[in-house]
Structures are given as C-alpha cells and as structure tokens.
Amino acid sequence: MTILVTGGAGFIGANFVLDWLAASSESVVNLDKLTYAGNLETLGSLQNNAHHVFVQGDIGDRALVDKLLQTHQPRAVLNFAAESHVDRSIHGPGEFIETNIMGTFRLLEAVRGYWGALHDSPKAAFRFLHVSTDEVYGSLAQKDPAFTETHRYEPNSPYSASKAASDHLVRAWHHTYGLPVLTTNCSNNYGPYHFPEKLIPLMIVNALAGKPLPVYGDGMQVRDWLYVKDHCSAIRRVLEAGRLGETYNVGGWNEKPNIEIVQTVCRLLDELRPQVDGTNYSQQITYVTDRPGHDRRYAIDARKLEQELGWKPAETFESGIRKTVEWYLANPQWVRNVQSGAYREWVQKQYAGAELVP
Ligand code: NAD
Numbered sequence: 001m002t003i004l005v006t007g008g009a010g011f012i013g014a015n016f017v018l019d020w021l022a023a024s025s026e027s028v029v030n031l032d033k034l035t036y037a038g039n040l041e042t043l044g045s046l047q048n049n050a051h052h053v054f055v056q057g058d059i060g061d062r063a064l065v066d067k068l069l070q071t072h073q074p075r076a077v078l079n080f081a082a083e084s085h086v087d088r089s090i091h092g093p094g095e096f097i098e099t100n101i102m103g104t105f106r107l108l109e110a111v112r113g114y115w116g117a118l119h120d121s122p123k124a125a126f127r128f129l130h131v132s133t134d135e136v137y138g139s140l141a142q143k144d145p146a147f148t149e150t151h152r153y154e155p156n157s158p159y160s161a162s163k164a165a166s167d168h169l170v171r172a173w174h175h176t177y178g179l180p181v182l183t184t185n186c187s188n189n190y191g192p193y194h195f196p197e198k199l200i201p202l203m204i205v206n207a208l209a210g211k212p213l214p215v216y217g218d219g220m221q222v223r224d225w226l227y228v229k230d231h232c233s234a235i236r237r238v239l240e241a242g243r244l245g246e247t248y249n250v251g252g253w254n255e256k257p258n259i260e261i262v263q264t265v266c267r268l269l270d271e272l273r274p275q276v277d278g279t280n281y282s283q284q285i286t287y288v289t290d291r292p293g294h295d296r297r298y299a300i301d302a303r304k305l306e307q308e309l310g311w312k313p314a315e316t317f318e319s320g321i322r323k324t325v326e327w328y329l330a331n332p333q334w335v336r337n338v339q340s341g342a343y344r345e346w347v348q349k350q351y352a353g354a355e356l357v358p
C-alpha cells in the first residue's frame, strides 16, 4: 500500500511524512516542487528509507502526476502543496493563484482520471484528502463564536482566497464526479522545521540573532495555535475514518494574541538561553507597520472532529511551545541552511528599514 503526499518537503507535509514513516511501513511517494519553502534537509533522516520516494515536481504537471499515479497506484492522495505565506501573497499573488487554484484543479483532474479507472474495491477505498486552512472563513470579532464547518467563506487575503477557491474545487469534484474527498481546515501550526518567515520561528531566530522582533500593528490579533504533530495526527484520523465529502475543522483551543506569543517565546529563551548581559529578549520587541487587510481573529471550533472521530490534541500550548523553542536551540544548522540568498531578499523586502536582514 502507498500514499501520495504533495508538498511533503514543506513544514507540515514533512512533519506528516516523518511521523507517518515512523509509525507505518506503508510507502510514501512525496511530490514537491521544492520552492523556497521546500527543504530536503528536513527529510534527511529518510535518505536510506526504501518506503520514501521523493519526486521533485509540480502538482500542476498533469503528465508527471498521471505517471506517478499509474506507477505507484496509491490508495490515497494527500494534498499539502501550496503557497502558504500571507505576506508573500500580498507582495505577489500570482504564484498563489497558479499553485493553490490551478495546481489543485490539475491535480484533481489527474486523480479523477486515475480513480475512475480503478477496480471496485480500490475505487471504494480511495481517498483524496485536501489540507486547508481556517483563514478561508475570514475574520472574527472579539466575542464571535469560533468557526464551525458551516461558517460561510469570507477570505480576505490573496492567500486565503486562493485556498478558498481550492476548497470549492475539491467540494465540486465530489458533488459532480463523486470523487471521494475529505477536507481539513486547520488553525495556525507551529513546531519543528517551521520556515522562519512565519511568526514563531521568526521570533526565535531573530531573538537569538539580537535582531528586532517585528510585531505588526498593535500585536492584538488573535490566532488559534496547534502543535504541528497534532495537526498530523488529525489528518491521519480523518484519512482513516472521515466521512466522504465532509470538512473537518482542526484546532487546539489555544487562542492567543500575537504579542502574548512573542512574549512567551522571549520568556522561554530567557530561561533556556539567557543573554550574557542579563537583558531580556522582550527588549527586542519592535512594533512595525501592520499587514494590509490583517485579519483580527481566528478561532476554530474542533468539536466535530472530536465528537465524530475521537481526535484530541496531545500537546497543550505550553508543552508545544517549549518543545518548539528547544528544537530551534538544538538545530541552529537547519536554520542557517534555510537562510539562503532568497530568504535574505525576502526579509529585506518585507521588513525594509527594520534592520532585520540576518
Ligand atoms: P509550506 O509553505 O511550509 O510548504 C509548502 C510545500 O509545498 C513546500 O515544500 C513547497 O515546495 C511545496 N509546493 C509549493 N508549490 C508546489 C507545487 N506547485 N507543486 C508541488 N509542491 C509545491 O506550507 P505549510 O505551512 O507546510 O502548509 C502546508 C499546507 O497546510 C498548505 O496547504 C497550507 O495552506 C495548509 N495549512 C497551513 C497552516 C500553517 O499554519 N502553516 C495551517 C493550516 C493549513
């Protein structure tokens, strides 16, 4: 048995592949374009693992995907591949439309062709699992209830609009063609191998480098944080037992304002890697210009997944963030290696004037 994972060299996809192969002997074909966010070093421990087949390529390359499906005959396709960074989508939405919408469309078409030709039993067992985000639901006011699966779609950024479009395509391929799909909409992840353009790893990396910690606007935007390995266990559970055509929200019931996240990271670093002059890392916090169209609050109601499929996160925010900070302290080489020329250019463009370039 084999599964095909797309985007398995990125943050969540790689954590998923590592966890999957640690627990199972079912092979993984890993299709990843290796954009700036894809990193084979993350998968280094799988180099001699015969159950992992890595293929560099685009989910939108129909001929390649057709060939992979025919050759490996997967029982499921899990689509993690995407352009994922909101700030990048504001600077340049084109790639987001190309991969998240057109790429998902082309992938769905390839999978539909493959699935349609399967015999009864593998056809009935086949699944297409689409990994999506809570950002498709838009922004909540302070006292609004958390997003349920029936909350209307109100995406506000080019990123979330492109993910919303991909969710709609997946839904339509189920309703129109009967493709056996599952969709997960998850809140903000954090944990090992997180690219340091996102809030938590950026704060850890900048704090250690003595750089400013750039907090957008008033820092009171709320996100709902989930340790990445809990997201991976939720995806495994939905793949195993999710009802066809359903969407499942995934979240950790950990709503926190950004400034609190940054202060927590600083406190942990003060404890685990105190500065020689005794100053606190929080002194590096710098308020910067807000993100255009910045969503104020996300919150996930994960009761459907808990009640129907019995899933619960294993980590609290306190245990997960400690593990995360410890991981970054133990893996400075991984961080140095992702801070390539392209990374430096991005930081310069996004935080111009804030002296953040490493
Ligand atoms: P990421 O940016 O770290 O990784 C994306 C991966 O996809 C990279 O390895 C990249 O090389 C690959 N990729 C990009 N375009 C591709 C293409 N056209 N063909 C093949 N591969 C391509 O993203 P992530 O944070 O790991 O997110 C994974 C998925 O989870 C995305 O779909 C994202 O929308 C979703 N999601 C992320 C979060 C989060 O907090 N990071 C939360 C909820 C949902």
Ligand code: DAU
Pocket: 084, 085, 086, 087, 132, 133, 134, 135, 186, 187, 188, 189, 197, 198, 199, 200, 202, 214, 215, 216, 217, 219, 221, 222, 223, 258, 291, 298
């Ligand atoms: O909610 C799920 C989404 O979470 C995923 O779909 C996205 O792929 C993922 O990138 C993430 O999006 P966010 O925009 O919420 O994550 P980011 O880490 O970029 O920002 C988290 C919050 O921190 C957000 O309110 C913006 C703020 N922020 C971010 C950066 C990079 C800052 O204040 N300063 C920063 O330098």
